[in-house]
Amino acid sequence: MIISRLKEFDQILQLLSEKKIFLIGCGKCAKKQHTGGEPEVLELKYKLTAAGKNITGWTVLNSACSINSWDDVLEQNPAIKMSDALLIMSCGGGVSVISRYAGINVYPALDTESLGGVCCNEIVTQLCGMCGDCTIWQYGGICPVTQCSKSLLNGPCGGAVDGKCEVDERLCGWDKIFDRLKELGKLSHLEMIHEPKDHAKKSRGKKI
Amino acid sequence: MSFVSTLLSGKFIITAEISPPKGTDISRMIRDVELLKGIADAVNVTDNQRGVMRMSPLAACGIIQGKGIETIMHITCRDRNRIALQSDIIGAAALGIRNVLVMSGDHPVKGDHEGAKPVYDIDSIQLLGILKKLTLGFDLADNELSGRPDLCVGAVTNTELNEVGLIKLKKKILMGASFFQTQAVFDAKSFSGFMEKVNGIRSEKVKIIAGIIPLKSQKSADFLSKLAGIKVPEDIVQKMKRSKDPETCGMEIAANIIKEIRPMCDGVHIMPVGKHENTKMILEMAEIL
Numbered sequence: 001m002i003i004s005r006l007k008e009f010d011q012i013l014q015l016l017s018e019k020k021i022f023l024i025g026c027g028k029c030a031k032k033q034h035t036g037g038e039p040e041v042l043e044l045k046y047k048l049t050a051a052g053k054n055i056t057g058w059t060v061l062n063s064a065c066s067i068n069s070w071d072d073v074l075e076q077n078p079a080i081k082m083s084d085a086l087l088i089m090s091c092g093g094g095v096s097v098i099s100r101y102a103g104i105n106v107y108p109a110l111d112t113e114s115l116g117g118v119c120c121n122e123i124v125t126q127l128c129g130m131c132g133d134c135t136i137w138q139y140g141g142i143c144p145v146t147q148c149s150k151s152l153l154n155g156p157c158g159g160a161v162d163g164k165c166e167v168d169e170r171l172c173g174w175d176k177i178f179d180r181l182k183e184l185g186k187l188s189h190l191e192m193i194h195e196p197k198d199h200a201k202k203s204r205g206k207k208i
Numbered sequence: 209m210s211f212v213s214t215l216l217s218g219k220f221i222i223t224a225e226i227s228p229p230k231g232t233d234i235s236r237m238i239r240d241v242e243l244l245k246g247i248a249d250a251v252n253v254t255d256n257q258r259g260v261m262r263m264s265p266l267a268a269c270g271i272i273q274g275k276g277i278e279t280i281m282h283i284t285c286r287d288r289n290r291i292a293l294q295s296d297i298i299g300a301a302a303l304g305i306r307n308v309l310v311m312s313g314d315h316p317v318k319g320d321h322e323g324a325k326p327v328y329d330i331d332s333i334q335l336l337g338i339l340k341k342l343t344l345g346f347d348l349a350d351n352e353l354s355g356r357p358d359l360c361v362g363a364v365t366n367t368e369l370n371e372v373g374l375i376k377l378k379k380k381i382l383m384g385a386s387f388f389q390t391q392a393v394f395d396a397k398s399f400s401g402f403m404e405k406v407n408g409i410r411s412e413k414v415k416i417i418a419g420i421i422p423l424k425s426q427k428s429a430d431f432l433s434k435l436a437g438i439k440v441p442e443d444i445v446q447k448m449k450r451s452k453d454p455e456t457c458g459m460e461i462a463a464n465i466i467k468e469i470r471p472m473c474d475g476v477h478i479m480p481v482g483k484h485e486n487t488k489m490i491l492e493m494a495e496i497l
Contacts, residue, residue: 150285150312150326154333155376157312158366158391159436166436167315178372190375193337193383196290196330196348 001029001117002091003125004110006040013051015107018084021053022077023109024098025060026090033123035110036060036089044089044109056083064094070101114146132202138189140180145197147173153194211250211278211307212360215387215415220496221475223280223389223417224248224487226272228263234271236483241275243484247491248277250307252389252477255282259319266296269305280362280389281305284313289329290338290348297342301357309362309389310335332363333376336383362387366437367402367418378409386414389477391437392421394444394461396468403472415474420466422480422490423448423458459486463493470494 023041030036038060045055057079067073074080085105088095092112099106116125128136129145136143145151149167156174159166163175181187214221224244229237244251251272253265269279281300283293297308310332316324330338338348345356363385365377380388388406393399399418406416423429423440426448433440444461451457466476476496478487491497 149315150328150331152312152328152331154331154379156372157332158364158373158376159312159314161434161436167317174372175370178370190372191379193333193379195337196334199329 003113003116004035004091006035012109019054020056020084022056022080022083022086023058024088026064026094027060028063030090064090065097139177140184142177142180214249221417222248223250223252223477225252225479227254228268230262240484241272245277247488250278250280252280255284259314259316266300270303280307280309282309284311285328286313287327289327294347306358307360311364333379333383340384364389366391367393367399368437381414389417390419392419394440399469417475417477418469418473419477420462422462424481425454428481459490462490466494
């Protein structure tokens with residue numbers, strides 16, 4: 001799941017120089033996180049209307065990043081054709097896909113933070129760094145690229161105070177890795193020397 | 209005697225830390241250098257410590273070595289990718305700067321350019337591996353170098369280490385760190401526990417140089433207690449609080465710690481908050497000079 005958060009309303013308002021705006025939410029990740037499902041779309045519509053914007057219509061797509069046919073979207077939402085701009089309540093993937101086909105200005109209402117997940121109704125953030133070279137098993141299933149604030153592959157930096165990361169209030173990712181490997185009886189993994197990541201393995205916009 | 213020879217000689221090592229200026233005015237840095245001449249075996253030069261932008265340690269080391277004192281150049285993984293790190297190390301070596309101290313580096317959010325992109329392309333263990341390769345005449349991508357740097361490589365450690373921290377220390381030794389400079393020590397008993405752990409995993413060739421921060425006030429004691437890897441015992445905090453002359457009291461505390469830990473380690477590294485005007489006196493009080 002892609003983790004996103006709603007931009008500040010004033011920031012959204014500043015983005016929109018156009019008058020007639022059509023709102024699009026996303027029925028997948030953003031809906032689950034309550035950042036781009038129907039209630040959030042309607043709330044933003046209400047606020048924008050109160051701020052003087054003409055909201056021509058709204059919809060929540062099944063998945064903003066996975067659209068079978070833009071023509072179908074237009075057919076089901078004729079108000080899009082009467083709009084000057086689209087405001088998208090989805091992750092950057094959704095905004096990018098829609099921008100490819102819309103032919104008018106498309107703005108993001110959300111900021112995309114990380115790749116996370118949902119487990120037992122708990123939203124978990126920063127689970128994968130999308131490095132293109134997954135070695136997560138060596139760390140007991142805890143990704144050091146994202147769970148360590150410095151993406152260190154060979155152990156902690158020593159900057160944690162009382163188990164808390166020097167960057168924010170998160171627990172030190174390396175303490176988590178240690179605890180998990182201990183549980184799994186794989187502490188020997190910590191002795192491995194991990195070579196620098198091959199960043200060439202990360203796709204740079206190549207078509208697959 | 210060069211710093212490498214001093215390390216191998218068995219002499220009790222004295223190093224001292226200098227911060228490059230924030231700007232081009234090097235006068236204060238040079239004053240500190242003059243104060244340390246004939247006292248320190250080498251001067252550590254920090255790399256934008258705590259993420260606060262300052263003069264490049266490479267330039268500062270070049271200037272300081274020109275004044276006739278050997279430097280230990282700090283090199284963090286925070287601001288440069290593998291290309292820039294190797295490039296700077298080779299450049300430093302060509303300028304005669306051969307002692308380097310490797311560390312991850314404080315995150316940019318700790319400093320004065322909070323929005324800077326943290327690089328951390330490689331970590332300190334990997335950097336140690338890269339340095340080893342450079343000394344063998346190859347870069348990380350296995351290309352041959354024309355002229356190889358002759359480096360003396362150190363690393364850093366906290367003395368309050370959990371299990372995973374100790375494993376990382378072990379890896380640093382394995383990857384070729386020949387000396388360690390520690391976070392500030394205030395408690396000899398706790399330091400002795402650390403040395404016991406380290407002695408179990410190091411050879412005698414790997415030197416441990418204990419960090420010493422002379423306290424200047426109760427405020428500085430409180431501040432340091434909040435930093436990673438530093439524990440200022442309550443009796444020291446109280447001593448500073450009660451003292452009518454906290455600066456002298458801090459010097460006495462530092463000298464006493466040095467005396468207590470001297471038999472356990474290979475040297476001390478003086479990191480004053482501010483200038484080095486008291487460093488000589490502290491070492492005299494500790495009966496080292």
